[in-house]
Amino acid sequence: MEQKYSIGIGLNLFDAKAICLRDDGKVMVSVDKQRKGVGANETIEVLLELFKDILNKSKKYKKQIQGVGVALGGVVNNKKGVVYWPQQQEASCTYIALPLKAYLEENFGFPVILANDSNASAWAEYTTHFSRYKDLIYMFSGVGCGLILNGSLYKGNDGGAGELFLNNKAVGDSHLGGFSFLSQWPIDLGMVSLAKEQISLGQNTSLVKKITSTGDLALNDIFKESKKNDKLSKTVIEKGASALGIKIAYLVNLLNPKVVIIGGGLEEAGPLFLDTCSDVIKKVAFSEMKKNLKISFSKLGRDATSQGVALLVFQEKTLQ
Numbered sequence: 001m002e003q004k005y006s007i008g009i010g011l012n013l014f015d016a017k018a019i020c021l022r023d024d025g026k027v028m029v030s031v032d033k034q035r036k037g038v039g040a041n042e043t044i045e046v047l048l049e050l051f052k053d054i055l056n057k058s059k060k061y062k063k064q065i066q067g068v069g070v071a072l073g074g075v076v077n078n079k080k081g082v083v084y085w086p087q088q089q090e091a092s093c094t095y096i097a098l099p100l101k102a103y104l105e106e107n108f109g110f111p112v113i114l115a116n117d118s119n120a121s122a123w124a125e126y127t128t129h130f131s132r133y134k135d136l137i138y139m140f141s142g143v144g145c146g147l148i149l150n151g152s153l154y155k156g157n158d159g160g161a162g163e164l165f166l167n168n169k170a171v172g173d174s175h176l177g178g179f180s181f182l183s184q185w186p187i188d189l190g191m192v193s194l195a196k197e198q199i200s201l202g203q204n205t206s207l208v209k210k211i212t213s214t215g216d217l218a219l220n221d222i223f224k225e226s227k228k229n230d231k232l233s234k235t236v237i238e239k240g241a242s243a244l245g246i247k248i249a250y251l252v253n254l255l256n257p258k259v260v261i262i263g264g265g266l267e268e269a270g271p272l273f274l275d276t277c278s279d280v281i282k283k284v285a286f287s288e289m290k291k292n293l294k295i296s297f298s299k300l301g302r303d304a305t306s307q308g309v310a311l312l313v314f315q316e317k318t319l320q
Contacts (some may be wrong), residue, residue, distance in 0.1 A: 005061045007068040007110070008310025009036070009050050012117055012140070012264050015093055015302060016046045021310035025128075028307075029057045041246035042100075043072060043085075056137030067111040067316065069119035070104065071311030073144070073187070078159030081114060084235060090141035113316050115309045117264065118162055121298070122146025124308030125261050129299040133258040138298075142247050147255070153269045164247060181246075188219045189240035189266075195222055198232055205232035223269045232233075234272060240274045245280025252285045252293060264300025264305075 004023040010016065020029040031053045033046055033150055047070065058065065075084040079100025104112045122138035126148045138146035145162045147154040155161055165184040172177070186193065195207055196217055207230065209249055210221040226233035249258055260281070266273060278295045285293070 010305025061099035071309035118146035120308030241276035
């Protein structure tokens with residue numbers, strides 16, 4: 001029986017990866033690219049480069065490639081093949097809508113499916129390492145999550161399920177308090193901006209040496225310095241992990257999952273992040289919801305997004 005192949009292209013916080021996957025789960029070809037930013041223009045540029053590179057290196061499998069899966073951040077409408085990127089503009093939030101599926105199919109000649117990065121990662125983790133657990137949450141950051149409910153990937157009506165913030169235009173106050181916790185969070189949980197703020201106030205930290213000439217600071221440098229016991233780096237990580245823990249605890253109470261997986265690059269922060277996040281969840285989630293809960297870093301790490309969306313291609317009935 002002739003084997004089938006798929007292409008999976010995944011973008012996350014630090015980098016982007018494309019793979020050619022055989023239907024037995026073996027990665028035949030892979031291409032990696034470092035990301036310089038996470039904006040819309042940079043995302044499209046990296047995506048197109050990866051698409052070209054992986055197809056060029058997978059020529060020998062071309063006739064057996066069933067389709068191409070693309071997983072990226074944003075609100076994904078599977079039915080329309082459109083990605084909506086929320087963009088902060090002063091006190092409100094606007095959206096860039098891109099008909100990405102039609103554009104890629106027209107330019108590359110392969111059928112394309114779109115998926116949110118968290119959804120793709122959740123499916124990859126579930127199928128490869130956590131299949132014995134039928135209810136699972138994959139957390140990338142406080143912006144979105146991937147949901148496995150009763151052994152199936154939950155996408156919602158149009159494919160956009162899993163977003164964890166409100167449009168800022170709708171956020172206000174009530175007699176019960178404000179809703180700022182439900183506004184859009186920075187993709188890095190605000191750790192970089194907090195570190196830079198403390199540096200500007202004169203905090204003694206090795207991170208000073210990591211700031212570029214243009215004033216930029218990489219999240220990965222915070223992770224690295226924390227493992228060298230830099231006090232500020234550790235404090236920043238604890239604050240980011242605590243905030244994420246609160247949001248996860250809310251989801252734990254809502255969905256009562258068996259497993260919560262933290263990934264999307266955040267696993268690079270190491271045990272301090274996971275332990276802090278776990279402690280917060282255990283403190284504030286309902287006792288009946290947390291007593292059998294497993295909290296884990298991603299097993300696949302940066303490979304989860306590309307592998308997950310490549311696996312989803314084999315399930316897509318419209319490509320059969």
